[in-house]
Amino acid sequence: MIRTLRSIQRIRGSSGANRLIYYFKKLPVLGKLLKDDIYSNVALKQIFAGIVLVLKVLWGFLNKFAYLGIVVYLPIVLTNKELPLAEQYALFLHIFVVLSFIVAAVSNVFILEPKRDKYICVKLMRIPAKQYMHATLLLKGLTFFIYFLPALTVFAGIFGAPLWHGVWLTLLLTSWRIVTEALNLLYFDKKGIVLVKKLGWVWSVIGLGCLLAYVPLYLGHSFVNDAIGFSVPVSFVIVILGGIAGVYIGKYPNYRSAVDVVTKIDDPLLDMSRMMKEARVAEVQTKEKDFSPEQLKDQQFQGKTGYAYLNAIFFSRHKRLLIQPIQRRVTIIGVLFIVAVLIMFISPETFSKLTTYLLGGLPFFVFIMNYTSIGERVCRAMFYNCDLSLLRYGFYREQAATLDNFKIRLIKLSGLNLIPAFAICIACTFLLLLSGEEWGLVDAVIFWVTILCLSLFFSVHHLFMYYIFQPYSTELNMKNPFFFIINSIVLGLSVACIGISSTSSFFSLIVLAGTIAYMVIAVTMVYKFSSRTFRVK
Numbered sequence: 001m002i003r004t005l006r007s008i009q010r011i012r013g014s015s016g017a018n019r020l021i022y023y024f025k026k027l028p029v030l031g032k033l034l035k036d037d038i039y040s041n042v043a044l045k046q047i048f049a050g051i052v053l054v055l056k057v058l059w060g061f062l063n064k065f066a067y068l069g070i071v072v073y074l075p076i077v078l079t080n081k082e083l084p085l086a087e088q089y090a091l092f093l094h095i096f097v098v099l100s101f102i103v104a105a106v107s108n109v110f111i112l113e114p115k116r117d118k119y120i121c122v123k124l125m126r127i128p129a130k131q132y133m134h135a136t137l138l139l140k141g142l143t144f145f146i147y148f149l150p151a152l153t154v155f156a157g158i159f160g161a162p163l164w165h166g167v168w169l170t171l172l173l174t175s176w177r178i179v180t181e182a183l184n185l186l187y188f189d190k191k192g193i194v195l196v197k198k199l200g201w202v203w204s205v206i207g208l209g210c211l212l213a214y215v216p217l218y219l220g221h222s223f224v225n226d227a228i229g230f231s232v233p234v235s236f237v238i239v240i241l242g243g244i245a246g247v248y249i250g251k252y253p254n255y256r257s258a259v260d261v262v263t264k265i266d267d268p269l270l271d272m273s274r275m276m277k278e279a280r281v282a283e284v285q286t287k288e289k290d291f292s293p294e295q296l297k298d299q300q301f302q303g304k305t306g307y308a309y310l311n312a313i314f315f316s317r318h319k320r321l322l323i324q325p326i327q328r329r330v331t332i333i334g335v336l337f338i339v340a341v342l343i344m345f346i347s348p349e350t351f352s353k354l355t356t357y358l359l360g361g362l363p364f365f366v367f368i369m370n371y372t373s374i375g376e377r378v379c380r381a382m383f384y385n386c387d388l389s390l391l392r393y394g395f396y397r398e399q400a401a402t403l404d405n406f407k408i409r410l411i412k413l414s415g416l417n418l419i420p421a422f423a424i425c426i427a428c429t430f431l432l433l434l435s436g437e438e439w440g441l442v443d444a445v446i447f448w449v450t451i452l453c454l455s456l457f458f459s460v461h462h463l464f465m466y467y468i469f470q471p472y473s474t475e476l477n478m479k480n481p482f483f484f485i486i487n488s489i490v491l492g493l494s495v496a497c498i499g500i501s502s503t504s505s506f507f508s509l510i511v512l513a514g515t516i517a518y519m520v521i522a523v524t525m526v527y528k529f530s531s532r533t534f535r536v537k
Contacts, residue, residue: 004128005135008121013049015120016056020048060143064151070495072096073155078364079217087222089159094222095213100173103209105180109196110140111249112184112258119263129259137181137249145174172235175242182245185252194261307404314386315412321381322416325374329420337427344434355435358428362450362504365424366497366511369454370490372420375462378413383472391536402530406467406523414459421455443504450508453515460515461490464522467530 018039025034038044072095076088083091111133121127153166184195195201216222252258304312315322344351390396425448432439465471471483 004131005139007125007127008117008132008135011121011125012117013052014045016052017045017048020052021045060147061150064147065154068096068151068155071099073158074495075214075217085160089156089161090222091216092155092159094216096169098209098213101176103206103213105177106195106205106209107202109181109184111137111181112188112194112196112261114197114263118259122259123263129255133255133259134250141174141178144177145170148173168235172238175239178242178249179238179245182248185249185258188258188261189252189254192261307401308408310386311405311408311412314382318381318385322374322378325377326416326419329372329374330423333420333423333427337431340427340431341434351435355432355437358432359437359439362447362507363497365451366454367494368424369421369451370458370494372424373417373455373458373462375413375417375459375466378409378416379462379466380472382409383466383470387534388536391534397531397534399527399531402467402534403523403527406463406526406530410460410463413463414456417455417459418452421451425451446504446508450504450511453508453511457511457515457518460519460522464518464526467526467534470534 021034021038024030072092075095076091080088080091118132121132122129149167149170152169153163156166156169157163188194340351340354343354387396395401428447429444465483465486469483469486
């Protein structure tokens, strides 16, 4: 088994090193230090493989902390911060048990997961299926336990729970996931069906599980607590079942069939890139009914020339791709407004909490406005339906051309994003006026300016990222890691803003100054660098 595990790790390390070298070579200055013959330099590739391994380990720990922090801990703090720590801990256990023991056990099955790694190792490298599965399952189980252990221990400590709670929870979760892996394998052996491929079943469990997990946040009490979660009979049963399941997995005789059924070369779940490409193209692809020849004679194009005419045609032909997401966002805002009004009549106390949160929760709208923006969708539509073809011509990548296009598209995108921003402002204004809270004209102006500036900020951000990093390949998948890293940083800062405690006027001033500065920086950098960065990959 050790030899098999080493072979698998060498294959994974080599593949990861190649990807890291490729993207390192894309760095503006440092990338030139590496020559093309680096791929044949075994010693240097081993160094890069070591770096990849370290990054994977760090990501393994950070991933668990992010999961527990954002998905489990943050909703509790935002909605029930006033509860005693013991009751908050009960809510934490409830959400964690439902999401990790039920939802993840159905949606994240490793043993029958269609994975390219299985195809390469078993089909191409001829590693015996049984040896491959034994080695990878052992590694997966150990890393699963190790990665979860510090995160669960830390978050249990935040709620004042003893250290052994985190350790025991990790052991119970690992044992239970071994049980669910064995159940999936047993069901496949008896029925020949891979449950993780039944997307209807998987998404039904995800939807119902999330509902069950977060309903107690509204009720203020949980269905699971430490008395149930750490009871001796329940713990004893889970650990024993985990041991039995581990023996079954170890002695399972038909791993060849289990691997074959999830490594078919035409399986869309295996060839994830093909499946995602088709989904991405379908999302931004135009349909015949979207436009007609008569549109080219429309009065709105009269007097327009050059890139203004080009973009006017583009936005006219792709109106459905632009208007539909705006309509959905406005509809959601309208529905939430109606629900809030109903809550005002049904439960005035709950409505009072909502309006109090609106009054002091302005920083939270940084996170909301990030997802309200349709910038990423518009950029993908522009790339696939316009820029993909025109970027092959030199004149389209010239500084003047890119700057003209950037300004025209920024105005259009900002106008679209301002529609849901105005809807949010109107809805929140009416709710605060209905609540009877003290909310004067100055407060209203500060609120409106902040929301509208945030809308403009993310309009600039998405278009700026598109022109400077141009992350899309011809298959519409993202190939630029720096695009992903910077977007992750922006998302992280959006989440961090939730914890900011400052006056509304000061926060609004920061947002206004940040938006203006970002617009100036974006226009300057697009003019200077887009001729080199804005291209087809």
